[in-house]
Amino acid sequence: xxxxxxxxxxxxxxxxxxxxxxxxxxxxxxxxxxxxxxxxxxxxxxxxxxxxxxxxxxxxxxxxxxxxxxxxxxxxxxxxxxxxxxxxxxxxxxxxxxxxxxxxxxxxxxxxxxxxxxxxxxxxxxxxxxxxxxxxxxxxxxxxxxxxxxxxxxxxxxxxxxxxxxxxxxxxxxxxxxxxxxxxxxxxxxxxxxxxxxxxxxxxxxxxxxxxxxxxxxxxxxxxxxxxxxxxxxxxxxxxxxxxxxxxxxxxxxxxxxxxxxxxxxxxxxxxxxxxxxxxxxxxxxxxxxxxxxxxxxxxxxxxxxxxxxxxxxxxxxxxxxxxxxxxxxxxxxxxxxxxxxxxxxxxxxxxxxxxxxxxxxxxxxxxxxxxxxxxxxxxxxxxxxxxxxxxxxxxxxxxxxxxxxxxxxxxxxxxxxxxxxxxxxxxxxxxxxxxxxxxxxxxxxxxxxxxxxxxxxxxxxxxxxxxxxxxxxxxxxxxxxxxxxxxxxxxxxxxxxxxxxxxxxxxxxxxxxxxxxxxxxxxxxxxxxxxxxxxxxxxxxxxxxxxxxxxxxxxxxxxxxxxxxxxxxxxxxxxxxxxxxxxxxxxxxxxxxxxxxxxxxxxxxxxxxxxxxxxxxxxxxxxxxxxxxxxxxx
Amino acid sequence: xxxxxxxxxxxxxxxxxxxxxxxxxxxxxxxxxxxxxxxxxxxxxxxxxxxxxxxxxxxxxxxxxxxxxxxxxxxxxxxxxxxxxxxxxxxxxxxxxxxxxxxxxxxxxxxxxxxxxxxxxxxxxxxxxxxxxxxxxxxxxxxxxxxxxxxxxxxxxxxxxxxxxxxxxxxxxxxxxxxxxxxxxxxxxxxxxxxxxxxxxxxxxxxxxxxxxxxxxxxxxxxxxxxxxxxxxxxxxxxxxxxxxxxxxxxxxxxxxxxxxxxxxxxxxxxxxxxxxxxxxxxxxxxxxxxxxxxxxxxxxxxxxxxxxxxxxxxxxxxxxxxxxxxxxxxxxxxxxxxxxxxxxxxxxxxxxxx
Numbered sequence: 007x008x009x010x011x012x013x014x015x016x017x018x019x020x021x022x023x024x025x026x027x028x029x030x031x032x033x034x035x036x037x038x039x040x041x042x043x044x045x046x047x048x049x050x051x052x053x054x055x056x057x058x059x060x061x062x063x064x065x066x067x068x069x070x071x072x073x074x075x076x077x078x079x080x081x082x083x084x085x086x087x088x089x090x091x092x093x094x095x096x097x098x099x100x101x102x103x104x105x106x107x108x109x110x111x112x113x114x115x116x117x118x119x120x121x122x123x124x125x126x127x128x129x130x131x132x133x134x135x136x137x138x139x140x141x142x143x144x145x146x147x148x149x150x151x152x153x154x155x156x157x158x159x160x161x162x163x164x165x166x167x168x169x170x171x172x173x174x175x176x177x178x179x180x181x182x183x184x185x186x187x188x189x190x191x192x193x194x195x196x197x198x199x200x201x202x203x204x205x206x207x208x209x210x211x212x213x214x215x216x217x218x219x220x221x222x223x224x225x226x227x228x229x230x231x232x233x234x235x236x237x238x239x240x241x242x243x244x245x246x247x248x249x250x251x252x253x254x255x256x257x258x259x260x261x262x263x264x265x266x267x268x269x270x271x272x273x274x275x276x277x278x279x280x281x282x283x284x285x286x287x288x289x290x291x292x293x294x295x296x297x298x299x300x301x302x303x304x305x306x307x308x309x310x311x312x313x314x315x316x317x318x319x320x321x322x323x324x325x326x327x328x329x330x331x332x333x334x335x336x337x338x339x340x341x342x343x344x345x346x347x348x349x350x351x352x353x354x355x356x357x358x359x360x361x362x363x364x365x366x367x368x369x370x371x372x373x374x375x376x377x378x379x380x381x382x383x384x385x386x387x388x389x390x391x392x393x394x395x396x397x398x399x400x401x402x403x404x405x406x407x408x409x410x411x412x413x414x415x416x417x418x419x420x421x422x423x424x425x426x427x428x429x430x431x432x433x434x435x436x437x438x439x440x441x442x443x444x445x446x447x448x449x450x451x452x453x454x455x456x457x458x459x460x461x462x463x464x465x466x467x468x469x470x471x472x473x474x475x476x477x478x479x480x481x482x483x484x485x486x487x488x489x490x491x492x493x494x495x496x497x498x499x500x501x502x503x504x505x506x507x508x509x510x511x512x513x514x515x516x517x518x519x520x521x522x523x524x525x526x527x528x529x530x531x532x533x534x535x536x537x538x539x540x541x542x543x544x545x546x547x548x549x550x551x552x553x554x555x556x557x558x559x560x561x562x563x564x565x566x567x568x569x570x571x572x573x574x575x576x577x578x579x580x581x582x583x584x585x586x587x588x589x590x591x592x593x594x595x596x597x598x599x600x601x602x603x604x605x606x607x608x609x610x611x612x613x614x615x616x617x618x619x620x621x622x623x624x625x626x627x628x629x630x631x632x633x634x635x636x637x638x639x640x641x
Numbered sequence: 642x643x644x645x646x647x648x649x650x651x652x653x654x655x656x657x658x659x660x661x662x663x664x665x666x667x668x669x670x671x672x673x674x675x676x677x678x679x680x681x682x683x684x685x686x687x688x689x690x691x692x693x694x695x696x697x698x699x700x701x702x703x704x705x706x707x708x709x710x711x712x713x714x715x716x717x718x719x720x721x722x723x724x725x726x727x728x729x730x731x732x733x734x735x736x737x738x739x740x741x742x743x744x745x746x747x748x749x750x751x752x753x754x755x756x757x758x759x760x761x762x763x764x765x766x767x768x769x770x771x772x773x774x775x776x777x778x779x780x781x782x783x784x785x786x787x788x789x790x791x792x793x794x795x796x797x798x799x800x801x802x803x804x805x806x807x808x809x810x811x812x813x814x815x816x817x818x819x820x821x822x823x824x825x826x827x828x829x830x831x832x833x834x835x836x837x838x839x840x841x842x843x844x845x846x847x848x849x850x851x852x853x854x855x856x857x858x859x860x861x862x863x864x865x866x867x868x869x870x871x872x873x874x875x876x877x878x879x880x881x882x883x884x885x886x887x888x889x890x891x892x893x894x895x896x897x898x899x900x901x902x903x904x905x906x907x908x909x910x911x912x913x914x915x916x917x918x919x920x921x922x923x924x925x926x927x928x929x930x931x932x933x934x935x936x937x938x939x940x941x942x943x944x945x946x947x948x949x950x951x952x953x954x955x956x957x958x959x960x961x962x963x964x965x966x967x968x969x970x971x972x973x974x975x976x977x978x979x980x981x982x983x984x985x986x987x988x989x990x991x992x993x994x995x996x
Contacts, residue, residue: 067646200858203857382906385855411838414850414854414877415876417855417906418764422946423991424968425946425948472969472970472971473969
């Protein structure tokens with residue numbers, strides 16, 4: 007998997023301070039629902055988070071200007087600090103002797119919606135999968151529309167569905183029927199394009215298929231028709247061919263990753279209708295990088311830069327605002343390499359859930375589950391996971407109607423905070439499923455098990471959880487990690503912006519990360535797995551505190567326990583798993599930590615519930631079990 | 642939510658709207674020209690249906706998801722005649738619905754009209770833009786008991802004001818499935834009500850409500866909806882209509898209004914009812930409002946979710962520090978002074994400014 011590191015090209019417009027020596031930095035993250043602003047400053051020679059503000063994002067009417075929400079959030083920071091950072095709708099820069107103003111402004115954006123990318127040509131399941139992987143690190147949705155001729159020659163069953171059923175007497179007219187259905191499929195695809203309003207098209211596929219080069223030709227024809235159709239509805243007339251200067255002719259830019267020998271033919275066909283960017287022919291995982299880079303460039307140009315108010319914030323900044331996910335990926339990879347450990351980052355947002363796994367050997371798996379989130383993205387969770395899966399996390403009965411009503415209300419009012427414990431628990435149940443769906447999507451991309459040493463969690467539903475135990479239990483339930491791991495909660499919701507800060511002020515990014523962003527250490531978790539013996543002890547844990555005190559705990563299979571190990575406390579662990587139970591070194595293998603483990607806000611968690619988690623089928627028992635788990639971890 | 646114009650009820654504002662009754666498969670021919678003054682009942686568009694891809698929807702789609710309306714079964718046995726959808730109804734002459742000046746003609750034949758108007762923006766709705774006469778449900782009694790739960794009562798036309806086909810019916814309380822069917826049998830063009838349960842609404846619309854609200858192309862998504870445009874001022878549930886909304890609606894009873902039900906979360910489109918002010922009103926009392934959605938001391942606000950949903954009050958204090966609420970969640974908060982003099986502390990995120 008590949009995601010381009012952001013290099014942070016400078017666009018100096020305000021102030022004269024070198025970014026690396028900035029003594030005050032304002033960082034804004036414009037999410038789909040909320041805009042968060044953080045003030046970073048020097049305190050005794052170290053960069054620290056000084057204040058943060060939050061306001062609803064203002065990308066939609068009546069404001070339709072993302073900078074308004076940033077200013078509202080900055081006003082909150084001004085209120086807290088007593089300093090002024092905005093004057094007449096502009097950022098004051100550089101920092102003044104009075105303390106007003108800042109030296110550097112950095113912005114990340116996830117508002118603006120996902121990039122809708124139609125995938126055309128000879129799209130088989132492998133290419134469908136590859137294209138999804140190529141954009142898995144972006145806010146993007148792919149919609150495969152295989153060429154009608156390709157469908158006709160490769161998916162007999164699909165094409166016999168329709169006006170003529172399989173085995174009917176009309177089979178003698180198969181050629182004619184196929185032609186009719188190709189026409190129908192053609193019109194259906196046009197209608198689908200009209201419905202989707204895609205931002206871009208990706209043409210894939212080589213010619214070693216039964217339809218030969220025809221799918222590429224049809225892909226071009228579909229693009230031409232789509233451009234004409236889009237222009238007709240948007241501008242009243244189709245642009246004349248060759249009208250390159252017409253802005254509308256850039257409505258559906260094309261990335262060409264198909265057969266190399268046809269690239270010029272494709273350019274000729276689309277000349278005058280749209281721009282064509284050639285990328286390496288996509289046939290295997292090796293070519294994902296170029297496709298991913300090209301898609302990222304399109305996303306930044308056609309989605310981020312078109313967010314209302316983008317130019318306004320660009321004028322405040324020395325750096326180009328970048329996608330929040332690009333910023334997060336930079337930070338996660340940095341952490342994995344810097345601390346030589348496997349890091350899993352989880353960000354549950356309003357419309358997107360992101361899980362990123364970065365390994366100490368530069369492995370990197372980003373999975374941005376676009377459209378799945380705990381705000382406007384709730385509908386996709388309900389649709390993909392189903393009401394039963396959501397309801398299984400709730401210690402009370404709930405009807406499908408109530409869940410549906412919850413989703414609708416949250417979609418209409420994504421910014422509201424839970425008004426009751428019931429509301430809170432429903433929201434947290436959806437958060438679990440959002441993470442599970444994202445991890446499942448990663449597995450569908452054939453990414454294997456990834457055992458994290460550190461789980462880093464961010465996003466409103468986790469950061470604003472009233473109890474640390476609630477955040478810990480959501481992560482344990484949803485990620486179902488194995489072995490030994492530690493969990494950190496980013497309550498400041500800063501980590502997804504620090505990657506962007508690092509491109510211009512790396513020292514500030516590192517210091518704020520260590521001093522503030524990852525300061526809410528939830529604790530270390532021991533998660534035995536394998537064949538847990540029912541009704542017996544799964545693991546015995548020996549704890550030797552740095553005070554010299556020694557404790558031994560036995561944890562039964564199917565249960566979860568916490569052992570007090572507070573923040574600033576350390577202990578040495580010795581693990582004695584049952585013969586069939588594994589803690590990372592093989593079944594029954596005893597493990598003794600080489601280094602002391604740190605305590606946390608929840609404590610040392612021993613999760614012997616088994617993998618995968620199994621719920622009692624009886625509702626009353628399930629409720630009791632969930633309540634017990636919550637009680638144990640203080641949720 | 643933040644209303645696209647800032648507040649949910651605006652008594653006077655200068656707006657521009659495209660008069661377009663909806664539908665991809667239609668083409669309009671403007672009957673007016675830019676600069677021309679139009680009256681609400683004046684035909685401004687001649688609408689024709691296009692045959693474009695009409696037959697496609699008759700065939701099962703080869704690889705697309707099931708259409709959102711498939712699999713739903715609503716009982717329309719109480720409605721006489723066959724059920725028509727929005728797409729089947731659109732043709733003929735289209736009245737302006739607004740009083741004002743034609744600003745432009747759009748490529749599809751829509752007419753952009755500038756008008757001085759009163760606007761009610763809803764929390765939720767469905768259906769294409771329609772024009773009709775505002776007609777109160779049981780006008781004789783409803784102002785005496787605003788917000789009463791009307792669910793079990795049949796719709797009754799006031800003897801002096803019968804439900805005319807094409808009217809926009811105003812129901813000052815929650816609506817239910819039976820009332821919707823009844824209203825459709827009266828062939829009203831639209832209904833303005835306070836709220837409805839999600840089940841009743843999705844059953845009536847015969848669609849997956851979530852998919853409808855989240856559709857990328859709202860016009861296409863609305864093609865198969867029943868031909869009654871709906872606007873719910875408060876949204877889902879059984880929330881009563883605020884007195885200020887009722888007052889505005891009662892004031893303009895009998896006037897022609899323009900109602901759009903289209904609601905798209907993706908595109909921040911919300912339903913609205915626009916009532917052009919009379920010439921006399923404009924001449925004598927034109928004080929347009931510039932709505933400011935910012936929450937400040939003195940703002941009139943409405944609670945948009947939770948057990949206090951629908952409560953209206955004035956902000957009399959903004960807390961400096963975050964407050965802790967029922968679920969243990971902390972957030973910035975305001976103290977509201979309610980109409981009865983009592984106070985209520987609410988998170989800012991649950992408040993929407995209405996005045």
